Amino acid sequence: MSANHLILNVARKSPLWFLLSIVFGLSGAIFNGIGITLIIPLMLDLLGQDILRNTDFPPLLNSLFSIFDGVSDDYRPLALMALLLVALLFKNLANYGGTAISSLLSRDYVCNLRRDGLRLLLDVDLDYYANVRLGDLMNYLNTEVNRVATAVRTLARIATLIVTILVFLAILMAISWQLTLVSALLMATVALANQVSINQAKVFGQELSSAAAALSNRLIEVLSGIRLVKTTANEDREYAIINRLVDQREEAEFKSQLVFASIGPVNEMLSIMAFIALIIVGRSLFASQLETFSSIILIYLVVLFRMLPFIGQLNSSRSQFASNVASTERLDAFLNRSDKPFMASGHRPFSQLSEGIRFNHISFRYPQGDRWALQEVDLTLPRGQTLALVGSSGAGKSTLADLLPRFYDPSSGAIEIDGIDLKEFDIRAFRRRVGVVSQDTFLFNASVKDNICYGYPEASEAEVIEAARRANAEEFILKLPQGYDTPIGDRGVMLSGGQRQRLAIARALVQNPEILILDEATSALDTVSERLVQQAIDELSQNRTTLVIAHRLSTVHRADQIAVLDHGRVVEVGTHRELLARGQHYAKLHAMQFAEQPAVTP
Structure with missing residues (x-):
């Protein structure tokens, strides 16, 4: 034109x-x-x-x-x-x-x-x-x-x-x-x-x-x-x-x-x-x-x-x-829309997960990339369980997590929800049932309450307060000048990193997602903040299907499954105990992080 x-x-x-x-x-x-x-x-x-x-x-x-x-x-x-x-x-x-x-x-x-x-x-x-x-x-x-x-x-x-x-x-x-x-x-x-x-x-x-x-x-x-x-x-x-x-x-x-x-x-x-x-x-x-x-x-x-x-x-x-x-x-x-990428939406409604999620031989390369970010990834995440993704930087953990809410579509293979290709579901209906808490938490320059109920604007005041309490956020919120009505500044600049993370968790709790994605949510926090945020994450993850990206292996010991990625490939899958016993990739990563401490095997 x-x-x-x-x-x-x-x-x-x-x-x-x-x-x-x-x-x-x-x-x-x-x-x-x-x-x-x-x-x-x-x-x-x-x-x-x-x-x-x-x-x-x-x-x-x-x-x-x-x-x-x-x-x-x-x-x-x-x-x-x-x-x-x-x-x-x-x-x-x-x-x-x-x-x-x-x-x-x-x-x-x-x-x-x-x-x-x-x-x-x-x-x-x-x-x-x-x-x-x-x-x-x-x-x-x-x-x-x-x-x-x-x-x-x-x-x-x-x-x-x-x-x-x-x-x-x-x-x-x-x-x-x-x-x-x-x-x-x-x-x-x-x-x-x-x-x-x-x-x-x-x-x-x-x-x-x-x-x-x-x-x-x-x-x-x-x-x-x-x-x-x-x-x-x-x-x-x-x-x-x-x-x-x-x-x-x-x-x-x-x-x-x-x-x-x-x-x-x-x-x-x-x-x-x-x-x-x-x-x-x-x-x-x-x-x-x-x-x-x-x-x-x-x-x-x-x-x-x-x-x-x-x-x-x-x-x-x-x-x-x-x-x-x-x-x-x-x-x-x-x-001009003809030269820009748009995600096509399916027509199937989505309300809840019945069986689980399968990454069925997923391969992916970014549109401007010259190498494969993921290759033949085959993983299953049953409903109600937690799958942790670990590995070195650039292994493909965040890329795999980005495919689940359809920020991108796989180059080959398919993500299946209860055996149905994810592309067949209405994209907005599906995303409303997915909660994401990442290391880089984004908050709007609005009140605490507005940020907590952003994913579910119809939430009542009681629901907002309950979510803040479960996210270990109520204590610091009540100390703010106007409580829940306190503006928190651009990107939440008035709050600490741990406080921002707890607000993000409260936001996810109000949204009540069916599927939860945790992308290194505690990696940039101090010890005290990490403990509070981890408690909030444990509360949030209860009875949910959870995909966790972890840098600190101490946060994924209790995961139902741990998948180790290396250069876009899954090289190991198992529980914490099983992977340590094998003495391969996961055990080496664990030994590097706990070199100065005795290994902890809960």
Whole structure:
């Protein structure tokens, strides 16, 4: 889909309003033309020169002036003035209506584009986020959306201006086609001169889009990593980098403004030269009608003079449209769904697990990867039991866990739920029954209560309190300034790591998942926090089907099964006692972790 196609698609979402804005523009142009045509006769009539009875005028003027044939000389100026005021009144009402509709359309366009972008970001697979920057996404939803909406609004403005200019051209043609032909040639020269500015505006618009995206990316990265910036005392360095990006963006904006500013003076100079040339040509064309020449040329020049600002506005609008085309191209690429990964959902409902989960000869390679992350993994997790995945970093533990909630689909093999391929289940229904507690717990900048019931917004206050108690979180929550209503800051910055983990466990308890995934939930905690969190995990895991990823082997001694992964393959499966007795991979990992302690065999 091309950038122009995107603009047309946006405009089609409100076609009636778009057409109505053009109708208002046409109405305004007609009333404007009538009013302008009456100005010179009114002025001359007030000065004592009666030109309305002159029959040497072109047919259009004769038809317009014939309205006053039955009006006496004493009341003719009043009649002229009344008609002029009525025409100007309707012209301004039409212009006001067009402006109001244009503003309404702009708001609708921005909302529609942002909705489309937000829907795409919520629907697209996680793999998409591995290849984009957050700053780019924010730039799409803010700067680029606004610029595209401006482009569509400018397109409506261009259509209105073209209609207005055509109305004025029709009036000018009716007055004198010869003078209009000369005017058209002169105006074509002005248009060619403006085309240079329009081409420059397009180039500077591309520079502005790129500079704005670079600035957004760097700002978000710095603010996200502000702790690292301060820890390494890099405030001045980051300030210098961001300051340079600000300068680049403002320079691109300044160049665009210079282009817009140059259009007015160029048009004015060329227009004055065109006026002089037109008077010279008109005098030769009306040499045989010198008595009426002055009246005709005055009316013609007033109409032409009134049309020229619209030509200038058209050139400015074309320049502005060209400047925003770069944004339409970028936004079109962003909204294009054909080149992005989306997870297809099945249609089977899912409520509970009856038998268990089987990883049936699973192999997987990341879309951008050059090696297999998992190879021929064959594991079974019966309902109500716990399967622990252990192994060195990069062995494939987290990858296997990510396949269960269908963040990715296996490259080969299948995950079976009660003997049915996971792909056949409704993906959202299944995910609602899966709880995940990971090492990198995410909390929203909201209250404690809102974070606990995020997975189940309908939870009652009693359910939230009970979940917090079972997660060993109630004690510290009650000490917070506002208890359960205390805001916890961005990503829960007001809480310790152990407190954040316990809130995440409380959140999972409220959600009451059928299947539980624990991804190294205690690996980054101190001894006291680890004990509290482990107690909460034990409470959470009761009577649930649990997949545990463990770095500390002490946390998986009581697992029903332990699978040892190495380079994406399952090399051992068994209980803690069985694997120690074999003296192979698991026993070596255990010996390394407990080298300074006697082995513990519960």
